[in-house]
Amino acid sequence: MGLLDETLNQIQPLDEEAMEKAAFRWKNLYTGMGDLGKMETMVTQFAGVTGEAMPAIPKCCTVIACSDHGVYAEGVSAYPQSTTVGMTKAYVETKGAAANAMAYYARSDMVVVDMGINADMSGVPNLLDRKIAWGTKNIAQGPAMTRLEAIRSIETGIEIADEKAREGYRVFTIGEMGISNTTSSACILGAFNHWNAIEVTGRGTNISDERLRHKIDVVQRAMDVNHPDPNDGLDVLSKVGGFEYGCMTGVILGAAANHALTIIDGFNTTASAFIAKALCPEVVHYLMASHLSLEQAHKKSLAALGLTEYIDLDFRLGEAIGAGIQTRMLDYALSVYRECAAKEEEVKA
């Protein structure tokens, strides 16, 4: 059995007993009953994920998957493709991108991985080289990648999550960098939810009205040419996805198999969550949303996963910025939960 199937088999339902104990403790803290609303929900979910009624403040790992897209040739982004190279280098060389500042704030260690950047990145320091190809093929003309490449991209994410889980990380945040990838996300989310190109296509890097009309046509063409099968996550990934989605999907699955939480970020990370869900429906319980993206279909995409955003700050970025804020919110909630005195019986650690 391959790593992907092994990982899918390892994912279990959340630990009900730990969640019941956590819910009981919240009721008995000097906070009043239900006073801390969604903070209580976060902690109770985290107890279920880890199987611990008194979870420690977790070590967090941010995985940023970087890759390029053949559909860039259709003129669907406001930025040149070389931005993927530039931003990726910024993450690992100058370390001056917003993603770095946020990971520092979130006390999160960062793994930046080249999944398929359309340039020679060999020799770039601190960049994990897992390049599958120099960008995907153009989805407006045919499939993005082969099914084998799709599996390889997911297994790359699983390997990262497995290694970091062994090092004690219990929270993963996922992010990506890939010019033109909101076109892929529109196709992925359209395929899984049976949404049409108009309702699922957004402005990405803030494209003009004219470019948006063109992008809607490109999304429609990609769907007509490829017919991704919503009952087959690997089919959707290989036909209209990208290598960074595979990696993020793998992190989600690998984290869940290791009883760790994944905090998703914007529109593109949400698309990868749908691929993970198609492969293992149980995995959604190991996911926590963070912010609401400006992409028009993000809110209903989160809702279709059974998630709601905790943050709404007009972000149109996918670098795990919102997930970083969410990490600190979870830490805060866990601190209150752990430190606040209980009225009655204590939950033992």
Ligand SMILES: O=C(O)c1ccc[n+]([C@@H]2O[C@H](COP(=O)([O-])O)[C@@H](O)[C@H]2O)c1
């Ligand atoms: O994930 C999001 O919510 C999101 C929304 C808009 C833009 N982005 C980022 O912008 C890039 C994709 O935008 P585009 O217009 O090139 O498809 C890619 O690098 C993403 O990280 C990400």
Ligand SMILES: Cc1cc2nc[nH]c2cc1C
């Ligand atoms: C500048 C820039 C930064 C990003 N970070 C993630 N996606 C991005 C896309 C662009 C264009």
